[in-house]
Amino acid sequence: MSYLLTTLTKKKEVDTIIRDTIDKVLVLRFGRASDTVCLQLDDVLCKSAREMSKFATVALVDIDSEEIQVYVNYFDITFIPSTIFFFNAHHMKMDSGTADHTKWVGSFHKKQDFIDVVEVSDSHSSETEWI
Template identity: 40%
Template sequence: MSYLLPHLHSGWEVDQAIVTEEDRVVVIRFGRDDDATCMIQDEVLANIAEKVRNFAVIYLVDIEEVPDFNNMYELYDDCTTMFFFRNKHIMVDCGTGDNNKINWALTDKQELIDIIELVYRGARKGRGLVVSPKDYSTKYRY
């Protein structure tokens, strides 16, 4: 399903996507297109892209093609989803201890929509950290 979403193919493209979007949340899935976890996440992202288009834009970045951010964002997991708003990284507290990113596939479309909407509302109010409506600390084991 990764072919349904726009890919960013260089560090410059990633930077431009984050810097130039002024009114919507930039959702970036970092990972490998052929990874099973990323395939699940990409399918969910593709299914919600139209529903969140008024307040979010979704991009995919293959961390092997664009390794520029691997150290900066500690992209060591198979699939990582991050959020940016007006050139600022927005953290999400999901109860897992890692507020910088979501490093598992969210399979429930409505849950992901709710998180993106929460990020949008919090970021518009100037918050750099928002608390997820659901605690994922026991749902996903690493």
């Protein structure tokens, strides 16, 4: 299913999608297509993307790409998958019940779980940080 979502492998692609996604939540999944947890998350993201298309854009970021390492380091991606949210080119922080408020680590169990998180971020998008 992940083949239905845009996969970014270059820093410039990530820069562009962050800059150009306006008035929508941008969801970037950092991980690798060969990881089983990433594949499970990708399935949830793919099933949700169409339903959320009016208020969210979803893309996958390949952490094995050399050019992406600047983002891997910047966002301290040590566990995969890690999902990062943006609105109008601003990184959105969130409280997911962990000490790390910069990203969602792991998968979502159900499509509705993911949609609920994105809807909350969309409703709080005027605030760069939602906790």
